Amino acid sequence: MIPPGETIGILGGGQLGRMLAMAAAQLGYRCHVYAPEADSIAAEVCAAFTCAGWDDAAALAAFAADCAVVTYEFENVPVSPLAALGHTPLLPGARALEVAQDRLSEKTFVSGLGGRPAPFAAVDDTAGLAEAIEAIGAPGILKTRRDGYDGKGQWRIMAPADAAGLDLPATPLIYEGFIDFRAEFSVILCRGADGDVRFWDTPENVHQGGILARSTVPGSTLVRDEVAEARTLARRVADALDYVGVLTLEFFATESGPVFNEMAPRVHNSGHWTIEGAITSQFENHVRAICGLPLGDTGLAARGVVMDNLIGDAAHDWPALLADPANHLHLYGKAAARPGRKMGHVTRLVLD
Secondary structure (H helix, E strand, O other): OOOOOOEEEEEOOOHHHHHHHHHHHHOOOEEEEEEOOOOOOOHHHOOEEEEOOOOOHHHHHHHHHOOOEEEEOOOOOOOHHHHHHOOOOEOOOHHHHHHHOOHHHHHHHHHHOOOOEOOEEEEOOHHHHHHHHHHHOOOEEEEEOOOOOOOOOEEEEOOHHHHHHOOOOOOOEEEEEOOOOOEEEEEEEEEOOOOOEEEOOOOEEEEEOOEEEEEEEOOOHHHHOOHHHHHHHHHHHHHHOOOOEEEEEEEEEEOOEEEEEEEEOOOOHHHOOHHHHEOOOHHHHHHHHHOOOOOOOOOEOOOEEEEEEEEHHHHHHHHHHHHOOOEEEEEOOOOOOOOOOEEEEEEEEEOO
């Protein structure tokens, strides 16, 4: 157990790190952010900030020496350099990063645990893409195996002819068949070092342009009917990884049951509603888990919750949002409101 007053290291300097640090401060911890980008909105609310590259072993070692435990706020932290952390615990462990960073590894791993992803095939070149389309069919979606998020690094292929005009990047790819889904949802859990697992209520998610726009709790009947099976898989994943902290799995609700989409070994955008909408937020429980504290109650704090992302210029509507006293506004402190950029979110509790 790591007592309050100690330092938690956070790899990555974005809004998830910012909200983790704010939850940690409430429990009496100080936080130290490590990120390559000098402009870090997480560092603004932390006690210390190391701005250095992921390959800077000396900087990583010095950072780790200041921390009792290290965690991460996004899943694309390079794994190999993390050996420089030495004996400072990394939670969740590096194995979760290795699985989640490669979409082929991720889907193969989940399939081995009984999960059902969309049909998929590895693609290394134009010939491989043609073979994948022939085997799986079209429409489908071509993705980079690594990196890419919020719709980036993806190409929709509605018919085989669409592949002919693609200038494929020189990086491993994966082709996935389209899923005829009725809704999208995510299962968010927290697992302690002792194996204790807590689930939050399952949000139904709506995406626009590949970016999460709204999460609603509780979800529709279509979603609620598939939660039990999805939770079973999520627990298997957490146990197989000996996971500690918050883990999110995204699913499609279909006529034949939940289809696995992807996993995120971290706190997740679809769980932001838990700050006001749950008795214990995903951020607080993540801190509790990695510090060895008892996990908090994940039950709803209201009859329902709706969380809307503020994307791009939508954040400029803060006066109108604050004019409604029922809204809980979270602005991330980002300087430029670019199209597609998550600038904040607003949460509204359903009380009656």
